[in-house]
Amino acid sequence: MSSVVSSFREGAVQSPSSHRDFPEEAWVNYESFLTRDPSPVSQQTAWDSPGQAAYDFRSDYVTSPNVAMLASIINTSLLDDVMKEDPTTNSFQELIARLTGHEDSLLVMSGTMGNQVALRTALLAPPYSILADSRSHIIGMEAGGPATLCGALLQGVTPSNGHHLTLADVKKHVTLREDVYDCPTRIISLENTLSGTIMPLEDVRAICTWARSQNPPIHMHLDGARLWEAVAAGAGSLKDYATCFDSAQLCFTKGLGAPIGSIVIGNKAFMKRARWMRKLLGGGIRAAGIVCAPARVAVEQIFLGGRLCANQETAKRLSKLWVSLGGKLQHPTETNMIWLDLEAAEIDKEHFADLAERAGIKTMRGRLQGRIIIHYQICDRALEALANLFADVLKGKREYRLE
Numbered sequence: 118m119s120s121v122v123s124s125f126r127e128g129a130v131q132s133p134s135s136h137r138d139f140p141e142e143a144w145v146n147y148e149s150f151l152t153r154d155p156s157p158v159s160q161q162t163a164w165d166s167p168g169q170a171a172y173d174f175r176s177d178y179v180t181s182p183n184v185a186m187l188a189s190i191i192n193t194s195l196l197d198d199v200m201k202e203d204p205t206t207n208s209f210q211e212l213i214a215r216l217t218g219h220e221d222s223l224l225v226m227s228g229t230m231g232n233q234v235a236l237r238t239a240l241l242a243p244p245y246s247i248l249a250d251s252r253s254h255i256i257g258m259e260a261g262g263p264a265t266l267c268g269a270l271l272q273g274v275t276p277s278n279g280h281h282l283t284l285a286d287v288k289k290h291v292t293l294r295e296d297v298y299d300c301p302t303r304i305i306s307l308e309n310t311l312s313g314t315i316m317p318l319e320d321v322r323a324i325c326t327w328a329r330s331q332n333p334p335i336h337m338h339l340d341g342a343r344l345w346e347a348v349a350a351g352a353g354s355l356k357d358y359a360t361c362f363d364s365a366q367l368c369f370t371k372g373l374g375a376p377i378g379s380i381v382i383g384n385k386a387f388m389k390r391a392r393w394m395r396k397l398l399g400g401g402i403r404a405a406g407i408v409c410a411p412a413r414v415a416v417e418q419i420f421l422g423g424r425l426c427a428n429q430e431t432a433k434r435l436s437k438l439w440v441s442l443g444g445k446l447q448h449p450t451e452t453n454m455i456w457l458d459l460e461a462a463e464i465d466k467e468h469f470a471d472l473a474e475r476a477g478i479k480t481m482r483g484r485l486q487g488r489i490i491i492h493y494q495i496c497d498r499a500l501e502a503l504a505n506l507f508a509d510v511l512k513g514k515r516e517y518r519l520e
């Protein structure tokens with residue numbers, strides 16, 4: 118039994134005596150919890166190891182929260198965040214604001230909620246439109262949120278360089294005119310990383326400087342679900358990127374491995390309204406320390422602890438192997454994502470996923486097939502199995518060693 122789990126049990130046993138003034142019947146269920154067979158708690162728990170995540174390449178959001186995160190939950194304050202009274206939440210929001218160079222930040226439950234809260238906060242009076250990369254999450258993977266929640270027109274732009282949006286792309290597609298026919302661009306939403314590729318800081322800066330010089334200025338939003346990865350790759354600091362934007366959302370549940378949570382950043386006035394929008398979406402929660410404490414561990418242990426770099430190295434080694442065996446990639450491997458071009462290799466996508474499963478590893482099925490994500494909990498045996506799978510499907514050769 119891990120010490121964290123045992124301290125959890127000890128803490129639980131002690132708590133009724135510290136609440137003697139509660140009516141006896143209030144503890145009936147609690148007492149039956151304490152007197153039941155303790156074996157389920159004393160056995161290994163899901164917190165003690167990554168479990169299936171060690172063999173799961175489908176995404177970095179499969180990462181399993183760890184024992185340090187559980188310990189932080191046990192030690193968190195449990196006050197109300199809707200009333201802004203929880204010290205763990207308040208100090209975490211201050212930390213993120215400081216790290217990103219913004220005035221304020223606001224805990225939200227997910228990346229989708231973070232994007233939608235930020236967009237809903239920034240958009241005031243229709244008609245309005247949001248310009249974004251046509252491949253971006255807010256266009257394709259948030260259930261039409263901007264249309265439903267904001268009534269916004271989404272304008273998807275395909276980058277002319279095939280990699281990321283530039284100022285030239287933005288200028289070509291933006292709507293500045295305010296004729297009765299027009300739906301003016303009020304937000305430019307960028308995503309970094311996008312499909313694991315990095316948007317260079319200089320292009321972000323160029324778009325941001327131009328957007329701010331417009332009359333009225335165009336709000337710049339960043340979907341930074343994986344901004345951590347761009348920073349870990351050395352593309353710029355959190356502050357370098359985040360200060361280009363009026364709002365951004367960052368996720369704690371992807372490569373950082375927290376159980377729940379994302380954060381929206383911006384200035385104080387923006388956050389005042391964002392708090393309102395979060396409430397509207399049902400995202401105002403009470404004992405938010407339970408979310409913030411493990412999220413803080415995720416930021417400190419995995420991001421600030423430098424744990425993302427090794428994953429990116431592994432992703433590059435695996436990509437090199439795939440290419441050396443004759444495979445092609447759909448996108449360059451710049452962070453922790455590998456995009457195998459299964460079509461070019463004439464490999465049936467479902468068959469690839471079946472073979473992976475037979476080898477004991479999980480790969481994506483459905484629309485993101487061919488995407489392999491390396492996260493910090495992937496084990497060496499899984500990497501070996503994936504390398505062998507590459508060799509199997511491209512060369513029919515077994516036992517390929519990953520260099």
Ligand SMILES: Cc1ncc(COP(=O)(O)O)c(C=O)c1O
Nearest residue numbers: 227228229230254308340342368
């Ligand atoms: C770029 C990007 N933005 C936003 C999200 C949404 O995050 P969540 O699943 O926490 O809603 C994801 C999810 O994978 C994502 O990849």
